[in-house]
Amino acid sequence: MGHRILVAGTWDTKNDELGYMRDVIRAQGGEVVAMDVSVLGDPAFPVDISKHDVAAAAGSSIAAAIAAEDENTAMQIMATGAARLAARLQAEGRIDAAIVLGGTMGTDLALDLVSALPLGVPKYIVSTVSFSPMIPPERIPADVQMILWAGGLYGLNSICKASLSQAAGAVLGAARAVEPPQRDRPLIGMTSFGKTVLRYMVHLKPALEARGFEVAVFHATGMGGRAFENLAAAGAFAAVLDFAPQEVGNHLFGSAISAGPDRMMAAGQAGVPQIVSIGCHDLVDLVGWHPVPEQFRDSPFHAHNRILSSVVLDGDQRRAVARAISTRLGRAKGPVTLLVPSEGAHEWDRPGGPLQNKAGLEAFLAELRGACPSNVRLIELGCHINDAAFSDAALAIVDGWIAAGVLPGAAQAMRAG
Template identity: 70%
Template sequence: MTDRTILVVGTYDTKDDELNFIAEVLKGQGGGVLTMDVSVLGDPSAPTDYSKHDVAAEGGHSIAEAIAGEDENLAMQIMAKGASALVARLHREGRFDGVLVLGGTMGTDLALDVCAALPLGVPKYIVSTVSFSPLIPPERLPGDVQMILWAGGLYGLNSVCKASLSQAAGAVLGAARAVEPPRRDRPLIGMTSFGKTVLRYMVALKPALEARGFEVAVFHATGMGGRAFESLAREGAFAAVMDFAPQEVGNHMMGSSISAGNDRMTNAGAAGVPQIIAPGCYDLVDFVGWQAVPPKLEGQDIHAHNRLLSSVLMTPDQRRQMARAMCDKLSGARGPVVFLLPLLGGNEWDRPGGPLHDAEGLAAFIDEMRASCPANVTLLELDAHINDAAFAEAVLSVFDGWIDAGTVARA
């Protein structure tokens, strides 16, 4: 008897020994195993539970078609499409509890699609020769994916790569046993923020919203947090969105590698989810603290947050660009949007007398928001700072009005 079943995915024509080793480790720990072959040219040493023909067919293609294209990249995209569709269906049918995908660059490309097809809360592990590599753009990473570097595993089994493979097998099985998937027993509000040093509204808002019967998930808007936030927004997981830390929009606009992708601040709107927006830390561009300042930001004031992260203070012109970028993204929203504009500043460091205070830059941002705000967005100006109690009170006033109007269902 087994308590949890893990789906093992990989190219069994070239990684047969490694994939079978993973399966044996899982079985040795009392786990069940399903196998899926995503290779194109060769065959496994023994039949898998889901063959390469099953995978291709699930995506509306065939192995013959993948081979006929005479293009390795095209062939793997055919397999990625089929594998993603098949994995999603098998999960809906309750066939497995977690997934482990093995690959080099080709297999990792497919693995990212496979993991993205599964909802948050399903344990998903990728063992890859390019784990943690800049080859992987942040927008390809699912919100709760786990990656393990496949050290020494490019070709054949050895004691080095067995250490990685066995850890991965134990990790995914342990996660499948321990995971508490999102309950969905209370409507969920998605909120973005940073730590309490710079933004503090969540301290007042979280208990107030929970007292109204809602669950609140606060996402750290430093690239990957924004990806998780956008992933759930795309799924329609949120009853409402309180996106108060849109700094990732500016990071992406200015070419920072700390990006949540080009679709940041668009998925809730596309799903018709009601949104309250505010410009927390809108004036800062984060970059990797141990790397050189991006060329387009050289010469601007810098705040060193820690050894990993530094922030560049935007110029007035860049703040105008930021305002236009947010307005452009919000203009496509299908649900109601309220933009709360605190006239006294958007982070603790920009208060008068603070180290990043810039009255001219703040005035430029406010002016551009007034000029560029699209017709579908309600702009509410507050004679307050974003960390003042008046800001949190304004948020709750808007939210309670939505509840009374039926825009957001009562919890």
């Protein structure tokens, strides 16, 4: 039996395009489960999952969607039903991957559908608005793939066939090749930036692995933080070491490099033990080719590369970040330790460093002390975040949690595999 690919879209208006992808998948040895998310029309050929099935899965009906006389309301009914059915099909082993095609309406629905599928299940969106800033980061799952449906707004042609055939082959190839995440060891999620900026993971990763954990390090530049939050919400982590909360400030100050409004909240809501620190809290990342916003015109500036730049926050701005972090941690349902290195929060933030602002750091720390909620254990360290003393302190907390039974010990973790 070939790998089964869910092919979803409005089969009433996109029958030719969806049918073309179906044929490409079948020609390559795959199988297709066709889902129709139309409202007004009917597909030219029979499908496996009808629009009526989709609406019913949302607790509604096509008649109700039409009666709403509002295309947004109707499509949200279909999006809810499509997402529920896709999740059910995958859980029952009836599909191995999914591909969804659409314009803005279809993409809105597609984001709900693919978000319902776990990490490791190949998920593709073929869209006329792929990579558009219209798509908010919080709606993009960690491992989705997108391709621009170029020249495909109406009907088939050689331009759009190039995109459609690539997407069809890619989703089938991914279904054949994917190595889903293994749950043989407890997983620790960590946030960071590259080693030139933050270095603690170089010491911590092997040390945590020696204790029986698997460690996944997330690049906290918007989508990395989004993936981190998605997995935390799904219960993937035994603990998190959220040492690079810069995305909180990015969102607070309106940067396009955002992980969404709920950054630093999912682990706490799930009751996952957290060690949190302040890596790069003093920076806001900006799209390098965008004009610098007026509020940062006089701020120290660092061009990391042609696509990413950073500005340094002043004291008042840092105090706002401290309050935002404290508010988020105050909602946590599990144990939280806030580990604060008082000598600097990244490699550029050292004595004589190009982005150091000692007064700004002191303002941030003072606000953090005052705003720290009662459920958070605050530990201040007289070291830099990249010093071995910081990593050793984090390991001591982990070891304490192991001794207390909050986390599994090495022997237990290994037996879990």
